[in-house]
Amino acid sequence: MPDPASRVNPAFTTARLWLGHDRHASPMTGLSDSIAAERRARLAAERMLARRQAEMQRSREELSDQAQALTEGIREKRAELARLEAEAAGLKATTERLRRERDHSRHVAAKTDRLLWEALQAMRDGFAVFDADGRMIVANTGFTALFEQLAEVRPGLSYARLAELLAGEGLVDTGAAGADWPAALIARHARDPIPDTVLSMWNGRQLRLSERRLPDGGLVSLCIDMTAFIRVETAIDAMPDGFCLFDADDRLVTANPRFRALRGADDTPPETPETADADWLARLRATAPGDDPEVMAPCGTWLRLHETATPDGGRAAMLIDVTAMKAQQAELVVAREAAEAASRAKSTFLANMSHEIRTPMNGILAMAGTLSAAELAPDLRDCAAALDGSARALMAVLDDVLDVSALDAGEMALNPAPFDPARLLDEVADMLGPVAAAKGLDLGIDRDIFLPPALVGDAGRIRQILLNLAGNAVKFTETGRVLLRATGRPEDAGPDRFRLHLTVEDTGPGVPPDRTDRLFAAFSQTDESHTRAHDGSGLGLALCKRLVALMGGEIWHRALDPHGACFGIAISLPAICADRPLRVLAAEDNATNRFVLGKMLADDDIELSFAENGAEALAAVQATPPDLVLMDISMPVMDGLETARRIRAWEAETGRPPLRIAALTAHAGSETAADCAAAGIDRHIAKPLSRAALEDELAPLRAARQAACALAKAGAPGSDNSGSCT
Numbered sequence: 001m002p003d004p005a006s007r008v009n010p011a012f013t014t015a016r017l018w019l020g021h022d023r024h025a026s027p028m029t030g031l032s033d034s035i036a037a038e039r040r041a042r043l044a045a046e047r048m049l050a051r052r053q054a055e056m057q058r059s060r061e062e063l064s065d066q067a068q069a070l071t072e073g074i075r076e077k078r079a080e081l082a083r084l085e086a087e088a089a090g091l092k093a094t095t096e097r098l099r100r101e102r103d104h105s106r107h108v109a110a111k112t113d114r115l116l117w118e119a120l121q122a123m124r125d126g127f128a129v130f131d132a133d134g135r136m137i138v139a140n141t142g143f144t145a146l147f148e149q150l151a152e153v154r155p156g157l158s159y160a161r162l163a164e165l166l167a168g169e170g171l172v173d174t175g176a177a178g179a180d181w182p183a184a185l186i187a188r189h190a191r192d193p194i195p196d197t198v199l200s201m202w203n204g205r206q207l208r209l210s211e212r213r214l215p216d217g218g219l220v221s222l223c224i225d226m227t228a229f230i231r232v233e234t235a236i237d238a239m240p241d242g243f244c245l246f247d248a249d250d251r252l253v254t255a256n257p258r259f260r261a262l263r264g265a266d267d268t269p270p271e272t273p274e275t276a277d278a279d280w281l282a283r284l285r286a287t288a289p290g291d292d293p294e295v296m297a298p299c300g301t302w303l304r305l306h307e308t309a310t311p312d313g314g315r316a317a318m319l320i321d322v323t324a325m326k327a328q329q330a331e332l333v334v335a336r337e338a339a340e341a342a343s344r345a346k347s348t349f350l351a352n353m354s355h356e357i358r359t360p361m362n363g364i365l366a367m368a369g370t371l372s373a374a375e376l377a378p379d380l381r382d383c384a385a386a387l388d389g390s391a392r393a394l395m396a397v398l399d400d401v402l403d404v405s406a407l408d409a410g411e412m413a414l415n416p417a418p419f420d421p422a423r424l425l426d427e428v429a430d431m432l433g434p435v436a437a438a439k440g441l442d443l444g445i446d447r448d449i450f451l452p453p454a455l456v457g458d459a460g461r462i463r464q465i466l467l468n469l470a471g472n473a474v475k476f477t478e479t480g481r482v483l484l485r486a487t488g489r490p491e492d493a494g495p496d497r498f499r500l501h502l503t504v505e506d507t508g509p510g511v512p513p514d515r516t517d518r519l520f521a522a523f524s525q526t527d528e529s530h531t532r533a534h535d536g537s538g539l540g541l542a543l544c545k546r547l548v549a550l551m552g553g554e555i556w557h558r559a560l561d562p563h564g565a566c567f568g569i570a571i572s573l574p575a576i577c578a579d580r581p582l583r584v585l586a587a588e589d590n591a592t593n594r595f596v597l598g599k600m601l602a603d604d605d606i607e608l609s610f611a612e613n614g615a616e617a618l619a620a621v622q623a624t625p626p627d628l629v630l631m632d633i634s635m636p637v638m639d640g641l642e643t644a645r646r647i648r649a650w651e652a653e654t655g656r657p658p659l660r661i662a663a664l665t666a667h668a669g670s671e672t673a674a675d676c677a678a679a680g681i682d683r684h685i686a687k688p689l690s691r692a693a694l695e696d697e698l699a700p701l702r703a704a705r706q707a708a709c710a711l712a713k714a715g716a717p718g719s720d721n722s723g724s725c726t
Contacts, residue, residue, distance in 0.1 A: 125224045126207070132217030134159040134189075143223060146201070147171060159219070160186050166199075173200040189219075198226065206230045242303075242319030248312060250278035262303060262319045281305070281317060294322060302326045343408060357398055364391045400543055407546050414550065416657070419459035421500060422447045425486050428466050432482075436474050442481035443474070451486060452498055455573040457657065461547050462571070465555075466502055468540045469567045473506035480507030480564075491572060497625075497656075498575040503568035510565045511557065519557055520545040544569070552657050572656055581607040582701050583626035587617035587643065588664065589635045593689070597630070600691050605702070614638025618646050625659060627701050630694075631681065633665040640665075641679040648680035662697050664689065 117140075120127050126143030130136055136157050147153040147165055163182040166172045174181035188194060192213055199207040208224045233254075236243050242259030246252055263280060294304045304320040368388035376384060406412040429445050436443040466484070473482045483505040491497035511519060520541050548555045553571035560566055582605055586597050589612050601608045609626070611617035615637045621629065629647070633640040644661055651658055663676045663684035676684045685693045 125222060127223075128221045129214075130159055130219040130221065134219070136162075137218070143221070146207070146223060159189055163189075171202055173202065175200070194219075199223070241321065242317075244281075244317050244319075245310070245314065246278055246317070247314045252278065253314070259319055262297060262299070262301060262321065281307075294326075346408075348405075361391060361395055361398065365395065400540065403543055404546075407543075407550070412547075412550060414458040414461065414658075416456050416458055418454045418456055419462075420453060421451050421455055421486050421488075421502075422453075424459055424463055424466070425484055425502075428463060428470055429484055431467060432470055432474050436482060439474065439477075440479070441474060441477055444481060444483045446483060446485040448487040451488060452575040455498060455500060455575055457500075457551065457571065457573045461551070462502070465544045465547055465569060466504070468544050469504040469569075472540065473504050473508065473565070473567070477506045477508035477564075482506045490575070496575055497572055499570060499572050501568060501570050503566055505560065505564065505566045507560075507564045510559050510563050516557065520555065552651060574657070581605050582628065582698065583607050583609070583624070584628045584630065584698075585609050585611060585617060585620055585626040586630040587611045587614060587635065587640065588630070588632045589613055590632075593632070593664075593687075596689060600689065600694055606698070612636075614640060614643030614646075617643050618650075621647055621659065622650060625656065627660065628697060629659055629661045630685075630697075631661055631663050633663055633676075641675060641681075644676075644679040644681050660697070660701070 120140040121142075123140060123142050126140065126146055128136055128139035128143045136155050136159075138155060139153075144153050147162075148169070148171065150165060150169070153162070153165065160182070163185045166185075167174050167179075167182045172181070177184055185197075188197060189211070194211045194213070196208055196210045199209055201207060204227070205225060206227045208226045209221065210224065211219055211221045213219060236254075236256045239256055239258055242256065242262040244252060244255035244259045292304055292306050294302060297303050301321055302323040302325075304318075304322045306318040306320065308316050310316055365388065368384055368391055371384035372381070372388055374384075403412065425445055425447060429443055433443055470482065470484055485503045485505065486501070487503075488498055488500040491499055545555050548569050548571065551571050553569055555567070555569045558566045558568075584601060584606055586594065586601075586608065588594050588597065588610065594610050597610075598608060609620065611620050613635045617629070617631070618638070620626075631640040631644060635643075638646075640663060644663075647659065647661065650656075658680070661681045663681045664687060665676075665684050673684060683697075685697070
């Protein structure tokens with residue numbers, strides 16, 4: 001039986017020898033041998049162990065290297081796998097995106113095709129596409145409608161057959177071509193490029209057939225309705241005036257025959273041939289700049305040029321022949337001058353006659369008064385009273401005629417001075433009181449308690465107007481009452497301006513509605529029949545209207561309910577403020593003259609301001625109206641005459657009473673005085689300036705202020721009743 005121990009170490013062998021397995025050897029010898037053997041065995045075992053350990057270390061290192069290599073390989077494989085997975089995910093996302101883009105592109109393409117087709121269908125013009133063989137591929141409703149919905153007209157039909165249908169079905173006017181018209185259209189179709197042509201349809205429509213070749217040899221056909229355009233073109237050609245249209249580069253787009261006729265021949269060479277017409281118009285316009293200038297063409301015809309900008313930057317021009325109108329205007333000027341001369345002669349004649357009649361009438365009135373004061377028999381006293389009344393009535397008519405003549409001749413002048421509006425109302429009532437009492441009428445007065453005690457105006461003319469209105473009311477009212485009313489309010493422009501309202505109300509028959517439009521016309525009466533109950537010249541209301549207009553005011557009439565009438569006037573007047581200094585505006589461009597004026601007018605009661613040109617003076621007047629304007633005639637920007645004209649125009653437009661304007665001029669001739677008067681200047685002061693001349697201008701203003709102070713101290717009567725029929 002083999003020994004079960006397959007391997008023993010040297011120590012075991014030594015131990016066996018020591019225990020007597022080798023009993024025949026010497027103990028010492030055996031021990032030494034045993035130790036030596038054991039040493040050898042141990043060394044061999046150690047070497048074996050070291051070798052085994054080295055082998056194990058190498059194996060362990062190899063295993064570690066293999067494990068590391070395997071780990072690195074696994075890591076690389078995993079990274080490769082992750083990369084492949086990412087690429088796969090990216091490819092999947094790209095595929096999905098491409099799929100979505102494809103679907104979106106298909107959707108957009110389908111939508112675009114649908115919109116394009118819908119747009120083509122919505123077109124009023126006809127649209128069709130033909131292939132290279134001349135067969136219809138597609139056509140919109142506008143195109144097929146040209147053939148009156150013939151069933152044969154559909155995709156696949158040839159171009160030649162379409163031409164035959166147009167002519168054969170009578171859908172187009174073939175004109176002189178007749179039966180050859182289809183062949184002519186087909187021959188045109190074969191040309192490249194294909195010229196446009198106009199189709200005259202059976203219903204009067206005019207269609208422009210415009211066709212273009214496609215790259216594949218096909219054809220796009222477009223039928224554009226030109227009916228309205230051709231009608232406009234025909235109308236423009238038929239215009240009696242010249243018409244032309246230019247583009248933004250001043251090139252002529254179109255012009256009618258009348259423009260060519262009016263333009264005529266022009267020997268002046270243009271800078272560029274394509275702008276010849278624009279250059280001709282520019283030269284024509286340069287002869288008379290401004291809006292719608294009237295110029296004489298080289299052919300001798302008077303033309304009015306009217307130009308309008310077009311939205312695309314071009315312009316349309318109209319040439320209107322105004323030669324006949326110019327001749328008529330010249331005739332009208334001559335006729336107007338003759339009429340004005342006749343009117344002046346009439347006014348002069350009436351004024352002279354009125355003056356001539358006034359002198360003996362004064363004698364008649366004086367004698368009638370003397371007779372009335374004498375001791376006469378009753379019948380003679382009645383005769384004297386009738387004579388006096390008739391003479392006074394005739395004098396009233398003469399006064400009206402004289403005033404109208406003065407207004408017609410432009411010789412009527414206002415004399416502004418301070419007056420008490422409440423007292424003026426009392427004076428008119430006192431004058432009409434006896435007549436009203438004789439008729440049993442109640443003549444009343446209504447004054448606003450806030451009326452200023454002093455206004456500046458022509459009290460005589462205002463009294464004349466009010467007396468005329470109130471006299472008419474007393475004359476036409478048989479029963480009831482006549483009410484005189486004075487109201488007003490300060491102007492928005494400042495506390496030194498007051499809007500005075502004077503009205504007259506009555507309970508008379510009123511004004512017939514069919515007479516109101518002629519109420520203020522000269523020689524017009526409410527009752528023009530031969531059986532009228534009241535006498536009169538018909539000048540009273542017309543004279544009132546013109547006097548009120550001269551004062552820059554307004555006059556009106558309104559019917560009262562249930563019967564009666566109300567007449568009123570409104571006038572803007574200065575309300576004197578005694579504590580305010582006189583405002584003087586000096587329009588003078590010369591610094592030395594301004595210095596001199598400043599020294600001459602350095603008074604405590606004068607507030608002096610300067611303007612260096614007419615434009616500044618006009619602005620200053622409109623901002624704060626002065627009491628006096630000293631106007632230099634020769635100034636930059638705007639001269640004194642033009643400034644005065646504009647001030648007067650502003651006063652007329654705003655209803656303000658005229659300011660006092662004195663011209664400062666080195667020219668003292670009669671022509672200068674006439675120019676100043678025509679411009680609305682009250683008087684002119686010759687240079688060099690003197691203190692005395694300036695004092696002459698200031699004296700009336702100071703007197704007016706002193707009178708206003710006296711009126712303000714005296715006070716004015718008032719009433720708690722106020723209001724107006726307006």
